[in-house]
Amino acid sequence: MGKSFAVIALALLSGALIVATPASAAPAAPAGATRTAPWNSETTELEADSRIIYGRLPNGLRYAIRRNERPENQVLVRLAFEFGSAAEADDEQGLAHFIEHMAFNGSTNVPEGEMVRMLERLGLSFGADTNASTGFVRTQYKLDLPKADPALIERALFLMRETASEISFNSGAVDRERGVVIAEMRDRENFNFQRNRAASELLYPDSYFSTRYPIGKLDVLQNASAEKMKSLYRKWYVPDRARLVIVGPIDPAAIEREIVRKFSNWQGSGATLGEIDRCSFDNDRPAKAAIFSHPEVYEALNIEQIVADKKRPDTFERALLDLKMGMAAAIVADRISRKSRNEDIPLLNSGLSFAAGFCDQHARVGMTIAGKDGSWKTVLPIVEQMVRQAVEFGFSEQEISEQIKRYDAAFDNAVKSEPTTVSSSFANELTNLDDDIVTSAEYRLRLWKQLRPFMTKDAVSREFAQWYGRLDRPRIFLSSKNSDPATPETLLAAFSESRKQPVEAPTQRASLEWGYTDFGPRGDVVEDKSIADLGIRTVRFSNNVRLNIKRTDFEKDRVRWTLQIEGGKLSLPTADQPLGMFMDGAFASGGLGKYDIDDLRAVLAGTTASPAFASAPTYFGGAGAIVSKDLERQMQLLAAYVTDPGYREEAVKLFRRPLPEFYARLDATPGSALTIGQARIMNGDDPRFVLPPIDALLAADFERLRAAIGTQLQSGAIEVGLVGDVDEAAAIDTIARTVGALPQRSSKEVDFGSAKTTSFTGSYGIHTLYHRGEANQLSWRRVWSTTDDSDFRLEQTMSLLADIARIRLIDELREGLGATYGAGAGSDMSDVYPERGMFTISTSGDPKDLEKIEAAVDEVVAELLAAPVNADLFERARKPTLESYADWKKRNATWMDIVDEAQSAPDRLQRFRISEEQYRSITPQQVWEAAKRFLDPKKSYTFRVVPKVAVQN
Structure with a gap:
């Protein structure tokens, strides 16, 4: 089939068409394997990432191998089967998941109970590095190997090969695992699970989304025989339904040869099983509503309509659609956020839910709305009318420009950071691939530049209106603590009545410029030292601001930062401890003197700088990660929070708004009841460690916070930590012009006294x-x-x-x-x-x-x-930690643990030095x-x- 008119027109208008290019030259596949085109490349014009090797064995097993250097030693192995709960018969529900559990309980060449022990001896921690999952259409197994040791990789592939066809299904082992599977069902099937199931029954009736939950049915799990499971396993665990993914610092040619050795003798049933049902719905189905009532759920609405669409492979056409609808959803979210902040409405959160190509012939168009208990009649028309406002009046040039800045930065930053992207990102993308094609960040940037001219306000507005203008016969699902007085009829009537109300054009927002660049005369460096063995540079400015820098190449174009102002929760009076929680939830969202939080986010569009500022026990400040070029903006932002915080009343209202619902559900689950109860019993009424009474938080405001903090933000000692791809000279200059230019900071260490007792x-x-x-x-x-x-x-x-x-x-x-x-x-x-x-x-x-x-x-x-303990148990327990040391010092997060306080807590440096050697000696x-x-x-x-x-x- 030829390209659609839309794709051809797009190519002509852009002046050039990006076409797929052949993969870069790679060594020939080993005997017993064949190189193939990238997965799904037959359905797209897009260019696949040439750094991935795709192949196939004669038995049908597909594999993908990507060499990647981050982390430097970790190798990720994934084995996925196109088989999940959607393929189960009525009397098989839950058995796909049960089979997944049995993979760790014995096989032809691994006795029951030995697989987990074997993995632990190899340095893998069960649950963290060794795991599996079952979904509607896919079951996958993962092994995260701590090092690129050929012997370790061989063992991993051996275990995956055992999983592929050698699971033993010993009846005794099945009965022993039965309790574990049922326990998992028990843990998961709480009121939130029940809510989601009820929602699926309304929104996606008679499809596997509502009739084939992966967790299954209790009677099936209780009674299924080992033979029944084995039969299902033999039917679906076949080579031509499997894909093997390996990513890490490996030799791809050696990996391919090992795949051939391990998997070439795997023979499937030979039966053609066909595609798993992809589901189908009536596009003309009438509006309908349903209510789920439970005393512990939050009040929320799902409003959704299924409309006719088509299969949408990964093409230019779909990329254009996704970009337009992504921009539209972000703008609508911004508008709702502004209204929620500026008006005292009981809305807690909301969002748009859109998916084109759903089930290959439909699209999902809808919205989700969460509000305070009993507020659905208020929040439904607010969100419905704001969505319809966007349908009728579209978006402004300023709003589109803001989104384009964000996309420009995102695509550009992705290219710069891709060389040090962690292996798990690539492995997960390949393992979970459906109809898409894996492309490179560089290609996605080129594609964005070609599609960018089509992201006009008229084009985005038309696309949004085309889809959301059809939201006239939705399915409406309400989950509520108490359904009274709601009924399905009143839900539908409320939606219908809201649609009758006229909407006005939105208020146009003006473009903003960044206004915090001058913090006083540049600070002078009075001390510049180096901790030679750790490669940490320590700098002190004339105003007593301390800066610690560790330059690394572990994350390309990324800098992790911390800023700490001595003080924190322990500096607050005992009676004011709840103000620490208030600060965490309201201070940053109070914005700055020149911008409320929404304007602040708008003026920061196109940067990775973020308004992060809260409290810890011994300091005020924040932490985050940015691209290298945004260091100055981030430091200007932090200096602005120190010198000109907004303290806006709307942030107080937003902090208080969800508190009644939160407190009403403290004992809603076993976990939350345990957390709250344990703290109270072990600590009494100590406000440092127990959740305060709701009245204490409702009484918190910025006036009390400012009084409690006093002058700490203005005078407390500041320490800045920077780790990553940072230019040291430029960083020192940036700090000198921002926090280094602030008025003199205290040089006296805070004495917390009895506050630490x-x-x-x-x-x-x-x-x-x-x-x-x-x-x-x-x-x-x-x-x-x-x-x-x-x-x-x-x-x-x-x-x-x-x-x-x-x-x-x-x-x-x-x-x-x-x-x-x-x-x-x-x-x-x-x-x-x-x-x-x-x-x-x-x-x-x-x-x-x-x-x-x-x-x-x-x-x-x-x-x-x-x-x-015996030697084997001791080694199994410590081996994962020992193996983690291989990459421990090659991670920025590890270094930040000591760089953030390299000057104020120098004793931590010695711990870092001796950590591995000392651990080995225990x-x-x-x-x-x-x-x-x-x-x-x-x-x-x-x-x-x-x-x-x-x-x-």
Whole structure:
């Protein structure tokens, strides 16, 4: 089929047509494999990324290999099957997901229980580096290898090959895993899950979106036999439905040869299975409404209409459509945000939901709206009319120009950063690819430059009106804490009545220029040193602003920044601690003296500078990441927040608006009830560690915040940290003209005094808390108080103890008992509060299993206290951390942990230096000694979070 008229016209108008070019020359495929065109290239004119090698084995297995250097040592292996819950029969619902679980429970060449242990011995942490997922149309397996070791890659491909066709489905193993799968269902099927299912039944009836949830059905999971699963596995796990993706610092030729060796003998059933149902809907279906009521849900509306469309492969035509609709959605969102800020309306958030080519023959056109409880009658017409306003009056030149600036910057920045893009981005894109083609950032920039002239206000306005002008027979779904007095009829009537109301043209906004460039005379450098072995440059300015710089090449054209002003929450009076939360939620959104937050975002369009400014225990400030050229704008922005914060009342109103709903749902789930209850029981009424009463937050305002902060923003010591692709001389000059030009900062260290003194209540024993979630959900936690992190070796030892405990808990609770989907352990030793720390064991389950969960935890803790762990368990626990050191110093985030306070906390530098060597030297005996020191069974807090309904019954 020839190109559409729209595509040909676009090419003629632009003066040149970008055509696909052949992939760059690469070594020939090894014997037993064939090179292929990029995936989906047959449906597009777009140019594929030539750095990806695509191939196919005679059995039909497709593979993609991309060499990538970031992280320098990590290799990502993905195996995906075009099989998910959409392909299940009625009596198979949930079995695609069950099969995924069985991949870790034994195969022809790996005994049951050994796969996870094998991976741990190789340095992979179960859950973080070893994982799998099942969706509607795809099941995928992932292994994140810590290094590019050929032997390790061979083992990874061996395990993927076992997954492909050798899962054993031993009946005993199936029965043991059955409890884990059911536990996962129990954990997920809360009121939010029920809400989403009910919404899908209204919006997408009789499709796999509403009838084939991947989690499945309980009766199927409880009764499915091993043979039934094995039969389904043999049917769908076939080479021509599989794709293998490998990304990292690898030799592609060697990888291809290993793929041939491992997978060429994999034979499929030979049956042609066809495409999984892509779903179909009636484009002329009438308007309809439904209501989901639950005492714990937030009030929200989904308004959506299915309209006729067509299959939309990854072409110029679709790129043009996506760009126009993306711009339109952003403009409408900005308009709604401004109205929400300027008027006292009960709207919490909203957005447009648009997808062309949906199910290959439809488009979804709609909106989502969330409001305060009982507000749907108010917020529905507000958003509906603002969307219709855009349909009738379109968009302005200023609004389109602002969006173009953002797209210009985004495409340009992507090109500069692509050389150091992390491997996971490429691996995930290839693994989850549907009908698109993988292109390079450089090509996307070229394409954008050709499409950019067509992003006019008239073109974007027409495109938006074409789709949203058809929103006249929607499906309306309301989720509400209390549906009364709403009915489906009143929902439809409210929408119909809103559409009858006339709308006026929007107010035109003026273009703005950046107005914060002069902060006084340039600051002088009075000290310039280097920490030679760490490559950190430390600078001090005459006003006592300190700057720390670490130049790296780990993230091309990216600079991570921090700014800290000494003070923070601990400098506030005890009664004013809630003001810290208020500052976190309202200070930045109060904007600046010259701009409200919406105008500020508009004037920053085209830059990566962001208004980030909040509070931490010992400082005020912010952190973020920018492209290198935006460092000056970011520092000007931060200096402006220090010298001219906006303190606007609308930010106060927006902070307060969601609080009643938030507080009303603190016990809505086991997890939230546990978090709130544990803090209160362990800390009493200490305002530093417990959620304040709602009245305290509702009373917070900028007048009280300004009084509490006093002159700290104007005079507190400032320390700036910069890590990444930074020009040191230019950075020093930038700081000199911004925060280095501010008035003199204090050189006296803040004495927090008793504000750092803490203690736990000592209320040891069992504490029963209650949640209002599902009756079959339990959260459980045991906590021991430990100490602070002043002894670095002890901190590392306790972290290793937590990793050991986690492995044993998973062995016993998940694999042994099948009583929970997951279990965790952690050590948190404070770097702020002396002698404060916690060691925690957490899990979840069914309340009926409480006794055996606690017995299993008691057994694991007793084991940790009885004797040093064996060598195999010790190595499995520490190996992932040891392997992580290979890339540890090659990540900007790692360096920022010490650069941010390189001058104010120099002791942290020595920890950095010795971290790996010291961790390697920790022994099982030392871990045992730490366990005996802190894990006293008589001095622990045990939290059981059970459903209120169980108590009432």
